[in-house]
Amino acid sequence: MQEITMLDAIERYIRGEMLPEERVYFEQMRKSNPAVDQMVVEHTIFLHQMSQYGEIKDFKSQLNEIHNTLSTAGEIRETPAAKVVVLWKKYKRVVGVAASIAGITALGISGLVSYLSPKGPNEKLIELSRELHNTQLKLNSVSNKINEGSVNQATAAFKSGGTGFLIDGNGYLVTNYHVVKNATLVEVQNRQGASFKARVLHLDPTADLAFLKIEDTTFKAYGPLPYGISRTGTKLGDDLFTMGYPRDEIVYGKGYMSARTGFQGDTLSYQITVAANPGNSGGPVLNKDGEVVGIVSSSQHDVQGAVFAIRTKNIFRALDDMRSDSTVLKSDSLFNHVRVPLSSPIKGMERQQQIEKIEDCIFIVKSNL
Amino acid sequence: MRTETNEQKLLEGLALNDRKAIETIYKQHYNMVQSLILNNNGYADDARDIFQEAMIVLYEKVKTGSFELNCQLKTYLYSVCRRLWLKRLNQSQRISPEVENLEETVPVEEEMEWHQQRNLDFQVMEKSMKNLGEPCKSLLEAYYLQKKSMVEIAENFGYTNADNAKNQKYKCLIRLKKLFSQYKK
Numbered sequence: 298m299q300e301i302t303m304l305d306a307i308e309r310y311i312r313g314e315m316l317p318e319e320r321v322y323f324e325q326m327r328k329s330n331p332a333v334d335q336m337v338v339e340h341t342i343f344l345h346q347m348s349q350y351g352e353i354k355d356f357k358s359q360l361n362e363i364h365n366t367l368s369t370a371g372e373i374r375e376t377p378a379a380k381v382v383v384l385w386k387k388y389k390r391v392v393g394v395a396a397s398i399a400g401i402t403a404l405g406i407s408g409l410v411s412y413l414s415p416k417g418p419n420e421k422l423i424e425l426s427r428e429l430h431n432t433q434l435k436l437n438s439v440s441n442k443i444n445e446g447s448v449n450q451a452t453a454a455f456k457s458g459g460t461g462f463l464i465d466g467n468g469y470l471v472t473n474y475h476v477v478k479n480a481t482l483v484e485v486q487n488r489q490g491a492s493f494k495a496r497v498l499h500l501d502p503t504a505d506l507a508f509l510k511i512e513d514t515t516f517k518a519y520g521p522l523p524y525g526i527s528r529t530g531t532k533l534g535d536d537l538f539t540m541g542y543p544r545d546e547i548v549y550g551k552g553y554m555s556a557r558t559g560f561q562g563d564t565l566s567y568q569i570t571v572a573a574n575p576g577n578s579g580g581p582v583l584n585k586d587g588e589v590v591g592i593v594s595s596s597q598h599d600v601q602g603a604v605f606a607i608r609t610k611n612i613f614r615a616l617d618d619m620r621s622d623s624t625v626l627k628s629d630s631l632f633n634h635v636r637v638p639l640s641s642p643i644k645g646m647e648r649q650q651q652i653e654k655i656e657d658c659i660f661i662v663k664s665n666l
Numbered sequence: 667m668r669t670e671t672n673e674q675k676l677l678e679g680l681a682l683n684d685r686k687a688i689e690t691i692y693k694q695h696y697n698m699v700q701s702l703i704l705n706n707n708g709y710a711d712d713a714r715d716i717f718q719e720a721m722i723v724l725y726e727k728v729k730t731g732s733f734e735l736n737c738q739l740k741t742y743l744y745s746v747c748r749r750l751w752l753k754r755l756n757q758s759q760r761i762s763p764e765v766e767n768l769e770e771t772v773p774v775e776e777e778m779e780w781h782q783q784r785n786l787d788f789q790v791m792e793k794s795m796k797n798l799g800e801p802c803k804s805l806l807e808a809y810y811l812q813k814k815s816m817v818e819i820a821e822n823f824g825y826t827n828a829d830n831a832k833n834q835k836y837k838c839l840i841r842l843k844k845l846f847s848q849y850k851k
Binding site: 300301304305343345346347348349350351352353355356357359360361363364366367372393495576 | 678679683685688689692693696697701714718721725726729784787788791792795806807811831833836837838839844846
């Protein structure tokens with residue numbers, strides 16, 4: 298109650314409604330009592346704030362009224378631009394951001410899918426990607442030839458190492474060019490662990506082939522080789538097997554021909570699916586008849602089990618080259634007597650027996666570089 | 667020269683809350699502000715809000731009596747609206763890092779700060795009034811804003827006499843003051 302009386306006094310004082318006598322008394326009270334003074338100041342400010350509030354409120358409602366009047370009268374136009382244009386302008390950034398997020402997500406998901414999906418069972422996916430590869434390949438094969446196979450080596454992850462096999466019982470071996478390239482000393486080692494010095498007779502970087510001759514007094518010439526070298530090659534789906542030295546022990550691998558071309562469409566080689574390891578390079582690929590149909594050369598590191606084998610017809614082509622090469626003939630007088638076996642004596646044998654016959658003709662190739 | 671005196675007259679009218687003056691300013695400049703807002707991620711409703719807020723800034727300014735317009739009214743309003751809109755975009759986090767400058771602008775930072783303080787007071791008062799409840803709100807509005815006499819108010823609200831109404835009014839005022847200081851914190 299006292300507060301109300303006080304407020305009433307303050308308001309009357311502010312509005313100047315006090316009688317002169319009362320006003321003098323009140324002013325004295327303000328001077329002597331700071332609390333009263335404070336109340337007066339505070340209330341003045343508050344009343345001022347209230348009236349400002351009232352003014353703005355009135356002004357606002359007036360503005361709204363004017364707005365409505367003007368807009369009904371057509372003096373101001375609301376939403377002048379076409380709606381779609383406005384929407385587009387408004388959301389173009391959002392749309393841009395959304396589109397790029399969608400793009401990134403799509404890329405991420407497809408990346409994840411291809412990364413995580415099991416390579417084996419998901420045949421469909423792999424076949425699809427292979428098709429893509431193949432179309433690209435055919436285009437590339439031309440440039441491959443021009444580049445003399447350097448493309449092949451530069452991009453494929455070679456499981457280099459060294460295996461070689463006899464093509465003539467007198468100590469003529471075939472291995473990969475990349476196994477012995479730059480080598481100044483070459484040695485071959487048979488299954489029993491006996492080493493023989495060998496000489497590089499001919500290099501064919503294009504086909505990734507190298508021809509060695511064992512020139513060691515301890516080497517005894519073989520009789521007829523157990524296998525033949527096929528001139529025709531192999532067909533898609535043929536059962537194949539490989540022999541090689543990924544370790545010091547000879548290792549047998551079983552697989553099949555899985556594509557007619559090699560890495561990036563290389564037509565000099567073809568793809569087989571077999572487990573191959575570094576060291577298999579230069580080893581023979583044989584068919585069920587025990588005919589050599591290819592030479593293991595490389596594998597593609599991102600495709601499991603895909604191994605590339607060089608077609609055997611490259612051996613014959615290289616041999617023809619060598620026969621017309623005077624330096625080869627000069628360095629090796631016996632070269633003219635080299636006879637590559639074409640038929641395979643082990644045809645029709647059980648696989649174990651075939652292997653027993655073959656393994657003696659397969660050597661570890663060691664080069665000093 | 668003529669436009670300047672015309673604009674001066676409009677501002678004088680605005681200070682006196684003259685409807686004709688307000689309407690003229692509104693008519694002359696609203697469309698410009700609307701295209702600014704629409705071109706920068708806003709809707710027509712935003713344009714209305716922003717323009718009216720700018721009008722309030724101008725109104726508060728001219729009411730102080732010490733306001734001097736150093737540029738065209740159009741430029742001034744445009745600058746204020748642009749600042750207000752930038753702030754609004756910032757608060758609502760709508761994507762629009764830069765607002766296109768369609769017109770020339772003048773610095774209005776001082777006004778903005780000043781207006782912001784007053785706007786805050788206004789909002790606190792509005793909230794306090796709203797939460798005060800009836801009949802206190804109407805009673806206070808009738809007396810302090812519409813400046814009606816206590817006798818009139820007593821009649822309108824059905825109090826037996828003006829003194830009772832006055833007592834009630836003070837009670838309401840004390841509550842309002844409490845709410846106001848509470849919300850202000």
